[in-house]
Amino acid sequence: MTLIDERPGLTGTAPRSTVRIEAMGHAPDAAVLDLSGFYAGRQWSARATEQPFRYRYTAVGDADLTLRRAQVSGFLRGAIPASDEYIVQWLTAGQGVPDVLQDRVPMTGDVPMLFPTCRDFVFEYQDYDQRVVHLSRRVVHEVADEQFHTGQVADLGLDHLRTLDPAAVAQWKNSLALLSRELRTGGVDSLLWHTLVRGTAGAFLRMYPPTVTTLPPAVLLPRRARLRAAVEYVHEHVAEPMSVSDVAGAAGLSVRATQEAFQRHLGLTPMQYLLQVRLEQVRRELLQADPTTAAVQTIARRWGFAHLGRFSAAYRNAYGEYPRNTLRR
Structure with a gap:
């Protein structure tokens, strides 16, 4: 059974839409249909493990932030495409690997991890209880500009595998607790909810500061x-x-x-500044790329560098190492 309820707020001069989602059942095929639909997923599969299969998925919030929970007794695998949202998730039970093809980093209990939403990835989870927070790109980028002066950029260059500062994680969880309380008392149409959402975006950026x-x-x-x-x-x-x-x-x-x-x-000059920013984009992509499949020349050409020798010299002058060394990290 799936329930999706999106309705406008009832008060205020600029009401926001309330997002409420609930899906549950006992059939693997139904789980694939329901859960993949929430992530525009492809090639999802589900099966029972040692216990009878069951699933439950809930979400509540608004267009800028939703608090979600996925509970699955069984095995689930699937591909998730690049997304305009920033998605932070952690497990309170079970096991999972968010990206089995490239990062291959298993989840550690109750430790947040950012999905690599800037690209496609394939996950595998089993017998798990997962908490998930979806943040809109709009609100995150607004707060990033206010706090870090990033300007209007398409990509903040967040490192989804960075080691998190425990103090930043504690602040993040405290922000979520305040949001949950406001959902129960005032809902998403209150001024306090709007303030707390921006505070949560700030806490998110303290865990994952922009690298641009x-x-x-x-x-x-x-x-x-x-x-x-x-x-x-x-x-x-x-x-x-x-x-x-x-x-x-x-x-x-x-x-x-x-x-x-x-x-x-x-x-x-303006063009020298553009070159500097493009070199930064190359470096970000090299640090995130899989060294077994990525090529420096391909990434460099994607950012407008046609002459590999001149590009390597400019890169080394900017970062103190050759691009191939960055890729091998």
Whole structure:
């Protein structure tokens, strides 16, 4: 049986939609149909283990954050595609490996782990009780800009396998406890819920801080709003073809004024700054890639570097090591 209830809030000037999901049953085929649907999953399979098969899945929250729980007596495997959400999960019982093809890191009891939602992955779990938190990209990126000055970027470069600071984990769990209490008393349409969601996004970012280059301090002053707009444009469109004219147009400046602003306040031309940001994207991808299947040249070309020798020299100058050494970590 599956129940999905999405309804608008009842109070306030900008009501938010309440998300409520409940699915349960005893058939492996029904579990595959229900649970894969919540994650746009592919090639899911389920089977009984030593105990009779059963499952229960619940979720409650709003479009920015949902608190979820998955309980399965049995074995479950499937592929989950890249997602616009950040998904943190941990086990209170059972066993599981979130990514059996690349990371191959088993879950440790009650320790949070971020799903690698920036790419496809295949999981395997058995006889488990799993807590899951879904956070929207919108709210996480807003809070990241407020706290880390990341600007409008498509990817924060979060390391889903980083070793977590126990103090950050404790703050995360405390934030979730406050959210659960507000769900019972005020619901998702209260001002307190909105405040707690942003606080939880902040706690999430303390566990998984952004690794992208933060906006240079020189662009954060109010009187340099146009330079900040230009820099944010570079970060947001780093994977696209770009010219100085594009950057200037985004900032409402002439090409000459844009070049002068970058040189004066950042010590780089706009295209040199773009090169720096693209090198950072290459490094992030090399650190996350599987060294047995990934190739430096393929990743470099994806970020616009055609000449491998010049790219390697620029990379070594920026990070003190060759890209092949980064990939082998």
